[in-house]
Amino acid sequence: MLFKDLRKGLAVTIGYLFRRPVTVQYPDEKLIPPVRSRWRHYLGVFPDGKIRCIDCGLCERVCPPKVIKIIPVINEDGTKSAGKYEIDLGRCMYCGFCVEVCPELAILMSSEDYEFANYDRDKLVYQKESLLKGRNKDNE
Amino acid sequence: MADINFFIDGVPVSAKPGETILQVANRYGIYIPAICYSDRFSSPIGACRICIVVIEQLPEEDLRTHLEAHHPVATGKCSRPMPACVMKPKAGTYVWTNTDALKQARAEIVKKWDRYHPLQCGVCDASGECELQNANLEFNITSGLEQDFDNLPQKTIHKEWPIVNNDPHLCIQCKRCVKICDDVMGVKALALVKKEWGGFEIDTPDGSPLDCEFCNQCIDICPTGSLESKLFMYKAKSWEMEHIVSGCFFCPAGCELELNVKDNKILRVTSHLPSFNDGNLCNLGAFAYDMNENNRITAASINDKEEDLNNVIGQTYEDLKKITDKYGTDSVAIVCDSSISSEAMVSAKRLADLIGTKNMLFPEAEGIIKLDMALEKAGLLRQPSYDQIKNSETIFAIGTDLTNSIPLLDWFIIRKSKSKTKKGKLILAHYRESKLDKLKPVKLRYNPGSERELLLLLIQKLAGQKTLEFVKNLPEPDTLIKITGVDAESLETAAGQIKSGKLSVMVDTMLLEKSGIAELLADLAIASGNQASAIGFWPISRKSNIKGAERLLLDNRDYCLDKAGFTQRLAEGDLHAIIHFGNSIERILPAPIVSKIADIDLFVKFATHEIGKTEAKKNLVIPVATAYEEDSHYINLEGKLFKAKKSIEPKKDILPVQSIVKLIAEKFNTIMSPIKIKNDFTFKDSAQLNYLEYEYKPIEEIEPKQYPYRLIVEHSRFRSDVSTSFGSGPKIARAAGYAEISSGLAEALDLKSDDKIKIVSKSGQCEASLLISNDLPDNLVVVPDGFSDINPMSLFSSNDWCEHVNIEKAGGNQ
Numbered sequence: 001m002l003f004k005d006l007r008k009g010l011a012v013t014i015g016y017l018f019r020r021p022v023t024v025q026y027p028d029e030k031l032i033p034p035v036r037s038r039w040r041h042y043l044g045v046f047p048d049g050k051i052r053c054i055d056c057g058l059c060e061r062v063c064p065p066k067v068i069k070i071i072p073v074i075n076e077d078g079t080k081s082a083g084k085y086e087i088d089l090g091r092c093m094y095c096g097f098c099v100e101v102c103p104e105l106a107i108l109m110s111s112e113d114y115e116f117a118n119y120d121r122d123k124l125v126y127q128k129e130s131l132l133k134g135r136n137k138d139n140e
Numbered sequence: 141m142a143d144i145n146f147f148i149d150g151v152p153v154s155a156k157p158g159e160t161i162l163q164v165a166n167r168y169g170i171y172i173p174a175i176c177y178s179d180r181f182s183s184p185i186g187a188c189r190i191c192i193v194v195i196e197q198l199p200e201e202d203l204r205t206h207l208e209a210h211h212p213v214a215t216g217k218c219s220r221p222m223p224a225c226v227m228k229p230k231a232g233t234y235v236w237t238n239t240d241a242l243k244q245a246r247a248e249i250v251k252k253w254d255r256y257h258p259l260q261c262g263v264c265d266a267s268g269e270c271e272l273q274n275a276n277l278e279f280n281i282t283s284g285l286e287q288d289f290d291n292l293p294q295k296t297i298h299k300e301w302p303i304v305n306n307d308p309h310l311c312i313q314c315k316r317c318v319k320i321c322d323d324v325m326g327v328k329a330l331a332l333v334k335k336e337w338g339g340f341e342i343d344t345p346d347g348s349p350l351d352c353e354f355c356n357q358c359i360d361i362c363p364t365g366s367l368e369s370k371l372f373m374y375k376a377k378s379w380e381m382e383h384i385v386s387g388c389f390f391c392p393a394g395c396e397l398e399l400n401v402k403d404n405k406i407l408r409v410t411s412h413l414p415s416f417n418d419g420n421l422c423n424l425g426a427f428a429y430d431m432n433e434n435n436r437i438t439a440a441s442i443n444d445k446e447e448d449l450n451n452v453i454g455q456t457y458e459d460l461k462k463i464t465d466k467y468g469t470d471s472v473a474i475v476c477d478s479s480i481s482s483e484a485m486v487s488a489k490r491l492a493d494l495i496g497t498k499n500m501l502f503p504e505a506e507g508i509i510k511l512d513m514a515l516e517k518a519g520l521l522r523q524p525s526y527d528q529i530k531n532s533e534t535i536f537a538i539g540t541d542l543t544n545s546i547p548l549l550d551w552f553i554i555r556k557s558k559s560k561t562k563k564g565k566l567i568l569a570h571y572r573e574s575k576l577d578k579l580k581p582v583k584l585r586y587n588p589g590s591e592r593e594l595l596l597l598l599i600q601k602l603a604g605q606k607t608l609e610f611v612k613n614l615p616e617p618d619t620l621i622k623i624t625g626v627d628a629e630s631l632e633t634a635a636g637q638i639k640s641g642k643l644s645v646m647v648d649t650m651l652l653e654k655s656g657i658a659e660l661l662a663d664l665a666i667a668s669g670n671q672a673s674a675i676g677f678w679p680i681s682r683k684s685n686i687k688g689a690e691r692l693l694l695d696n697r698d699y700c701l702d703k704a705g706f707t708q709r710l711a712e713g714d715l716h717a718i719i720h721f722g723n724s725i726e727r728i729l730p731a732p733i734v735s736k737i738a739d740i741d742l743f744v745k746f747a748t749h750e751i752g753k754t755e756a757k758k759n760l761v762i763p764v765a766t767a768y769e770e771d772s773h774y775i776n777l778e779g780k781l782f783k784a785k786k787s788i789e790p791k792k793d794i795l796p797v798q799s800i801v802k803l804i805a806e807k808f809n810t811i812m813s814p815i816k817i818k819n820d821f822t823f824k825d826s827a828q829l830n831y832l833e834y835e836y837k838p839i840e841e842i843e844p845k846q847y848p849y850r851l852i853v854e855h856s857r858f859r860s861d862v863s864t865s866f867g868s869g870p871k872i873a874r875a876a877g878y879a880e881i882s883s884g885l886a887e888a889l890d891l892k893s894d895d896k897i898k899i900v901s902k903s904g905q906c907e908a909s910l911l912i913s914n915d916l917p918d919n920l921v922v923v924p925d926g927f928s929d930i931n932p933m934s935l936f937s938s939n940d941w942c943e944h945v946n947i948e949k950a951g952g953n954q
Contacts, residue, residue, distance in 0.1 A: 056262030057377040072374045078299065080263045080374040103262055 032112075038096045039114040041087055043131045044106045051132070052106035053082040059098035059107055067091045068098060082106075085131060089116065090124035148235045155229045158560075160184065162191055162224040165237070172237050173246065173278065175271055175363055176314035177225040180418045181323050182558035184225035187315045190246055190275070192221035196234040221245055247279040253312045254285050256292055257364075264310070266365030268378035272312060293337045301350040302872045303370055303427065304359060308341040311366040317342060317358035324420060326554040326575060327352050342366070353857065354873040355547075356426030360411050360419070371427060371868055372408040376400075385412050387774065387782035389481070389684045389767045390424040390860045393417070393548035394776030397425055399768070399787045406432065406768065406787060416526060418555075422547040423858055427869020429768070434866035435749050437763040438791060444759070449793045452760055453800065457807035459742045459758065460495060463717045469496035473706065473715050475729075477722025478504040478683035479861040481772030481784070482817045484746070484764075484797040485685070485692050488721045489699065490815075491801050494808045499715075500699040501706050503728040505689035507652030508679045512694060514658035515677060519826035520665055523779035524644065524676025526552065531562065532676065533641035536634075538569040538661075539591055539651035540680045542576060544857040546777065549646065549678070550576065565637045569594060573915040582634045583627075588852060588920060589839070589942065590624040591651060595660035596836065597624065601635035602667035610663065610831040615838070623838075638664070642674040649681040650853065654941050659832040666829045673825075678777060682860040682926065687775035691821045703729070703939045710736045717742040721797065724751040727862055727925070730936035731903040746797055749863045751928055763794050766863075770796035773817040781819040847901060847944035849885075851921045851935055859926030866928070877927030879908040881947070882916040889947070896950035899923070903937035906930055907950050921945055 055072035073083030174191035298306040329352035381400040396415035411419030440452035515521040566581035743756035769790035858874040
């Protein structure tokens with residue numbers, strides 16, 4: 001038959017034309033990510049606002065790409081907590097090991113907050129302050 | 141006694157007499173877990189019972205089948221579990237280290253420790269190097285802990301102790317800290333004390349805050365995080381730091397240690413095993429590491445104005461050129477501290493060669509050179525080794541407090557006194573008490589200043605009539621005894637012990653500068669009847685590379701300018717430029733000499749730390765790297781070269797001395813080859829021992845009326861070079877310099893402890909807080925060296941070893 005190949009191909013195209021679209025028109029439309037997906041990190045705090053992290057160093061140790069860096073500080077009551085907490089999200093592989101290993105539930109990962117793309121790699125290095133902001137509804 | 145043959149886990153082993161089962165097993169590489177045992181102790185503690193083994197005695201034929209069957213233990217025939225660290229093996233017995241019952245028993249012990257041990261591994265500094273963690277992992281304890289935190293005993297956490305943080309909740313009561321404090325350091329600052337809640341805690345015996353040598357030993361040996369350094373607390377996790385094995389450059393002992401470095405910063409110092417110092421460190425070695433950050437000179441300067449390093453180097457060259465052109469090369473002198481590295485010393489010598497001068501002065505090495513010259517003449521010049529002290533029968537220390545001067549020698553002697561086989565003899569000739577007096581040595585307490593008379597007395601006792609052949613004007617023994625004030629009975633014992641065998645003579649280098657001391661010491665050694673190989677001389681100094689200076693000067697004898705010569709040339713106006721390698725020239729030369737430096741044209745200083753200021757017409761300061769910031773070499777007391785490794789990067793524009801001298805050499809159109817320090821100095825053995833002649837002159841010192849007291853400089857174990865004043869650890873242990881007087885004198889002058897007093901001498905004055913001791917003679921004022929706030933040299937008016945001073949209450953006259 002004439003143009004057999006062409007017609008075959010067009011049939012597929014025309015077929016898809018009448019189906020529901022697979023992609024979404026981001027950023028006008030947004031998909032809801034799966035509930036157990038792992039996105040941006042944030043740091044947990046106690047109800048009184050005190051940071052939960054005690055700088056045990058397990059997340060630093062377990063992190064495969066070694067993107068976490070903590071500098072501890074001694075509090076007035078003699079306990080230890082994270083004075084500085086730094087994650088390079090540009091190099092993070094989002095494996096979630098840090099969340100899994102944390103004994104104090106101090107580091108968590110958001111299941112929704114994935115929109116932190118940036119033009120500058122340096123700006124992907126998140127400091128303690130911005131990690132503390134994050135999603136506070138989970139921060140109880 | 142013959143070796144004892146027995147079996148450990150079926151392996152035939154043989155024990156030397158006196159060895160315990162654990163020691164034999166360690167030697168054969170058979171693993172027996174142990175917590176409270178350490179090779180650093182002279183005897184086992186036997187507190188933890190982790191090293192338990194069972195011992196089985198079977199008839200020969202039974203055993204053969206026993207081994208063939210690979211059956212670990214024949215039930216019913218074994219002893220009950222015995223600690224291997226205490227038990228001595230019996231011939232023909234079979235020791236089993238790892239039966240199921242033993243495994244279970246060990247796990248039970250660890251579980252007992254775990255019961256009240258807080259689950260704070262996340263914040264504990266010991267986490268990662270904790271032996272309790274290791275034990276739990278080793279015995280696979282994952283369940284059945286029955287932790288009971290509701291009934292936690294109320295223990296006291298000692299946060300008030302300086303440097304050491306003691307949290308008894310974490311303690312497993314292995315008593316290692318108690319043992320090391322008593323056994324190795326001889327201090328006994330810690331004890332297991334019964335508390336109100338009914339149990340025991342580690343505490344000071346009387347419950348007062350810790351006041352000891354702050355040597356880090358207890359912190360270092362603690363298996364858990366119970367004893368922790370406050371300076372390191374919460375700084376880093378154990379696995380994050382790089383361990384750099386290096387040598388300690390704070391005193392000439394040259395102990396091996398490990399620098400723990402993270403992010404270009406030294407965070408703590410841990411001990412290195414195995415090492416000749418058995419992992420032992422003193423306060424300086426363990427806690428003075430942050431002197432590298434404090435009070436550093438960060439930029440080169442000309443007359444206090446900061447300048448670019450290259451400008452200053454160019455200026456140095458031009459000024460030196462001008463001066464040498466105008467006054468000749470002999471008008472330049474190079475002065476070196478004895479605590480700089482060998483590289484820096486060789487650089488200084490190369491700079492002297494470039495300039496064409498031979499005026500090199502090592503003020504602190506003068507005593508050691510005097511001794512070497514005397515020993516060479518006597519045929520005794522040799523290099524003793526640390527093993528010689530360990531094996532030497534008699535140690536004779538004169539004018540030196542070893543605890544404060546060289547802690548390593550102090551540890552050797554304490555260790556020796558604990559040993560059953562090699563006890564040795566100890567003679568301490570000093571004018572005051574010291575820590576080693578606890579070991580019950582022969583004490584020769586003399587009046588300070590009468591060292592020569594004391595040596596003459598001893599020589600006379602040993603050599604008898606022969607003494608008259610080499611000592612002129614020898615006075616009667618009774619006169620000498622009266623001058624020295626020494627106890628005749630101890631003198632007799634001391635003379636007997638010196639004669640008895642191998643001899644190590646330890647003498648302070650400050651004392652050696654006194655005329656006649658070196659010669660008399662050589663005579664004494666010969667009179668002891670020993671061969672040259674059985675005599676070791678140990679010049680004791682706090683300056684870390686005093687031996688390096690000695691070697692350099694012995695190799696280049698024509699470069700030697702002495703203090704007297706330097707003083708004279710400076711007074712005559714012959715010197716126009718001085719180059720100083722070291723931090724502070726006013727701490728190594730007496731005040732009147734230093735004040736003359738103001739008249740010279742150029743003063744160049746290669747320094748690491750900002751201490752004091754020397755004013756000449758033109759001052760150039762060039763910052764240099766510390767031994768932490770470059771690979772450098774030092775020569776330790778036993779003449780061995782050791783390396784202080786580069787562990788951190790220096791700041792911009794701070795270079796090692798040799799790089800700067802290389803840059804200066806380039807201006808002289810010379811390319812300097814890299815410096816390689818070799819330790820190839822050989823001592824020639826001499827067969828003939830010659831007595832050195834000595835002419836006795838009675839001292840006719842007239843005490844000036846307005847200065848009735850004598851000032852003596854002593855060493856402090858918390859300082860060596862003045863730069864160690866800037867380390868936090870030494871500063872906590874002893875915050876400021878002090879002046880010590882006897883209680884009698886304090887009473888007479890109506891002074892109390894901690895009063896501020898003013899010490900006045902002919903050439904200067906300085907203020908210090910007062911310390912009252914019971915063991916000092918009444919006319920003595922003792923000031924320690926190395927403290928940044930007191931400079932005893934500023935009181936000295938000459939190169940003499942002591943100075944006449946007066947003391948008064950500070951502010952009393954105004």
